[in-house]
Amino acid sequence: MKTVSNDSSGFYFDRLPGGATIGRFGALDALGFVHGVTTLKGFDTALAARDPSTAAEDFAGVLGLDGAAWLEQIHGVNTIIVDSSGPAGSADGLITEAPGLALVGRSADCPLVLVADSAGRAVGMFHAGWRGTTGGIAMEFIRRIIGHFDSGPAELVACICPSVGLCCYEVGQDVQDAAVAGLGAHAVKFFAYRKGKLHFDMQACICDQLLRVGLVRHNVHPSGVCTICHEDLFCSYRRQGAVAGRFQAAIARTA
């Protein structure tokens, strides 16, 4: 299948033996972390919207994992640390040190970010809609994983899954105001006008937050894939509205 990024550590699509297409990051492959992003090809995205528990367990099974932890995602900035499968509570970040436990997020445009401690201590996943992104969830999440697991920021690898891109993400002035209020005046650089309309680059904003809390640039991997432009592969709430399904992203520590 085509490779999206032009370096081996970036995002690419992989066709599974049964014919389903999954997104992966070379950087996480290289470190041996089981992970993936579901697409419309071979995955039940309606199930993921309707029944997150069953969809998460099904996806964990596809990845060869025994169990899945998942969140009621609430567009906040909080993270929960888990050690067992099932619903973990209401928050937007999950971290575990349990081997073989899939941390599963779901989305229809919002960035899902997979994080791995390259020394193998922990993995994490967070969901960053515009409220979470402008509220600084990426920085909060990294501080939490560093504080709890004694990971050094330079040891962390972060991969940003497909999400609505700058090309397609038209927002109101309220979103830019929230970004400046939450992140500081520099946050205006993640906004640009396209045909007179304000657009927001969430992947760039998340990358910037990750670097500010000490991640190293070569360990930060934005997929650069837009969910609206790739309608053959991804659900999009912006494009499809209330009937949109959800794609999932998952990561696990290996046993």
Ligand SMILES: [Zn+2]
């Ligand atoms: Zn786009």
